[in-house]
Amino acid sequence: MASGPAHNNQRNNSRHHAEKVVERYLEEDILEDQEAVAAVENLYSDGKVWEAVDLILDAVEQQREARSN
Structure with a gap:
């Protein structure tokens, strides 16, 4: 696994x-599901950025699936 200053910077x-x-x-209200918004806000505030992105x-x-049905 890579390590060192360059890897840390990346x-x-x-x-x-x-x-x-x-x-x-969050700022642009892109997510329609308010439960998802709240969950993303909680993860993000807990420092779980990657989980929030997921x-x-x-x-x-x-949302895409709901629109296509």
Whole structure:
């Protein structure tokens, strides 16, 4: 596994990007399911950024499926 300053910087940049994604979805009210919004907010506030991104992806997929039916 890679380590060292370059790897840490890349990981920090990835996390920063993930944080921006979560913030955008919350700020722009993109998610329609309010339970999903609350869950994303809770995960994000607990520092679980990647879990929040996963939940956003799941919620968006469910929204797409609901619209196609």
